[in-house]
Amino acid sequence: MSRGLRRGAADLVCRLLLASLPTHLRPWGDAVRQEVTHIPDQTEALLYALGSLAGLLPRALATHLSHPMVGHEPRQTLSRESTHMSESRESVFRxxxxxxxxxxxxxxxxxxxxxxxxxxxxxxxxxxxxxxxxxxxxxxxxxxxxxxxxxxxxxxxxxxxxxxxxxxxxxxxxxxxxxxxxxxxxxxxxxxxxxxxxxxxxxxxxxxxxxxxxxxxxxxxxxxxxxxxxxxxxxxxxxxxxxxxxxxxxxxxxxxxxxxxxxxxxxxxxxxxxxxxxxxxxxxxxxxxxxxxxxxxxxxxxxxxxxxxxxxxxxxxxxxxxxxxxxxxxxxxxxxxxxxxxxxxxxxxxxxxxxxAALPKTAAGRREGRSSISDVEAKPPGRPTLRAAPSSA
Structure with missing residues (x-):
């Protein structure tokens, strides 16, 4: 596997890890990504990313399964309206x-x-x-x-x-x-x-x-x-x-x-x-x-x-x-x-x-654009969105 492909694979593993982690574990995902960025050897960086994914995914999965209907707790400084809008955005699961x-x-x-x-x-x-x-x-x-x-x-x-x-x-x-x-x-x-x-x-x-x-x-x-x-x-x-x-x-x-x-x-x-x-x-x-x-x-x-x-x-x-x-x-x-x-x-x-192509695009009950085979009606589960990690600097 070429150096560029190994580095790209390591970066994608880090993105997947960040997308899977609940909010309280995302600092760990950020730390893993930073560590991978600073590992000079491409193979070692990929293996480190895969090891971190294997180590953190069980904890992330346990959190998601034990609290399937729990969203983020809103900050006290937010108004009720802004809190509701924030929870609505974060409840969307794609x-x-x-x-x-x-x-x-x-x-x-x-x-x-x-x-x-x-x-x-x-x-x-x-x-x-x-x-x-x-x-x-x-x-x-x-x-x-x-x-x-x-x-x-x-x-x-x-x-x-x-x-x-x-x-x-x-x-x-x-x-x-x-x-x-x-x-x-x-x-x-x-x-x-x-x-x-x-x-x-x-x-x-x-x-x-x-x-x-x-x-x-x-x-x-x-x-x-x-x-x-x-x-x-x-x-x-x-x-x-x-x-x-x-x-x-x-x-x-x-x-x-x-x-x-x-x-x-x-x-x-x-x-x-x-x-x-x-x-x-x-x-x-x-x-x-x-x-x-x-x-x-x-x-x-x-x-x-x-x-x-x-x-x-x-x-x-x-x-x-x-x-x-x-x-x-x-x-x-x-x-x-x-x-x-x-x-x-x-x-x-x-x-x-x-x-x-047959899986739903969103599980929040809101249609995005035209209807397609993936549109499945669902009630908002009140869970945080799994967002992809930002691109590395």
Missing amino acids: PRRFAVACGAGAVLSGLAYLGLADAPSSHLAVNALALLIGFVLMAMLDRLSARSGAWRPAVIVAAAAAILFTAVLGQPVEGASRWARVAGLSIQPSLILVPLLVLAFARAKDWLSTAGVLVVALALALQPDRGMAGALAAGMIAIALLRPDRTAVMAALGAAAGFAATLFRPDRLPAVPHVDQILYTAFGTGTGAGMAMLGGAFLLILPAIMGLARDRDGRILYAAHGAVWSAIVLAAALGNYPTPVVGYGGSAILGYFLAL
């Missing part, structure tokens, strides 16, 4: 912005791991390019959805068709057909589309969407892809538990059946270096590589935890998001399945950012 920061932090943590593990430079380039493409695709999907309210069934049906096509006509490797060739690169359509499909279904209640989910469950069983079948089942079960209507229960049962079918299919794929099993091998490379890998994996699930704590009205979306990515990480820990975002491979990065 789930998508926070999730984008977490996703970018996870990708940079993965780049740090790949660099420390002496992965080929092409691996780093592919992941970095996937980050840029994923962000662009997320913005494009958000703009497209603002023009049409029929995006959910369309996305689900299109995803079902693509995954079924891969199962039938994809590139078979050791009996598994999970990949397709695009522009000379192998991509995994299920890893790109299933996270978005699950979040789209979380807001869909029609039978066409349910039929699409059942087709995806069948396709994943045919591939077979035990990891993504488990992710689909986890997401559908989370939705059915919070929204137990007929469509959700039917989709959950179908997804669970598809996952059960994969348990009886052989899976002989060997582990690929820098892709599979890195949850176990990263610390063998070094403490810094292991910390980068674990921190990146945790960042994928952090937006769901924060959303559940701060936005009760959007809990179905956050529960589905957290269930899907927890299952994908768990599959990577239990078998030879890609370690998402942190390991080499652009499919998981594209899938993560595409799915973020």
Whole structure:
């Protein structure tokens, strides 16, 4: 990893840390950022930033979870009106912005791991390019959805068709057909589309969407892809538990059946270096590589935890998001399945950012600009805003 990339990664980690910390812990975040700025060695600065993130995030998360509805105490010198306006501004929680920061932090943590593990430079380039493409695709999907309210069934049906096509006509490797060739690169359509499909279904209640989910469950069983079948089942079960209507229960049962079918299919794929099993091998490379890998994996699930704590009205979306990515990480820990975002491979990065287009932009119940797929009505939770840190001097 180049010096500039390592310094940029360290700076982004510091920004993410400051955005996550409650007010009383932000002096620690400022101190960490100042210390990182004055560390001359770029690798040492990145490792220090990652270590501080790992050390302070549990305390920040504990504060957010133990006081989910508590905001800042107003200064006594402020008038009642100005206090009310201040609390109104600070109560806004922006789930998508926070999730984008977490996703970018996870990708940079993965780049740090790949660099420390002496992965080929092409691996780093592919992941970095996937980050840029994923962000662009997320913005494009958000703009497209603002023009049409029929995006959910369309996305689900299109995803079902693509995954079924891969199962039938994809590139078979050791009996598994999970990949397709695009522009000379192998991509995994299920890893790109299933996270978005699950979040789209979380807001869909029609039978066409349910039929699409059942087709995806069948396709994943045919591939077979035990990891993504488990992710689909986890997401559908989370939705059915919070929204137990007929469509959700039917989709959950179908997804669970598809996952059960994969348990009886052989899976002989060997582990690929820098892709599979890195949850176990990263610390063998070094403490810094292991910390980068674990921190990146945790960042994928952090937006769901924060959303559940701060936005009760959007809990179905956050529960589905957290269930899907927890299952994908768990599959990577239990078998030879890609370690998402942190390991080499652009499919998981594209899938993560595409799915973020379905998360709400704000959880304060106020619409910002035109309506989009992310607008979710919510009551102000009375919590402070997670603001990005100011740019360094």
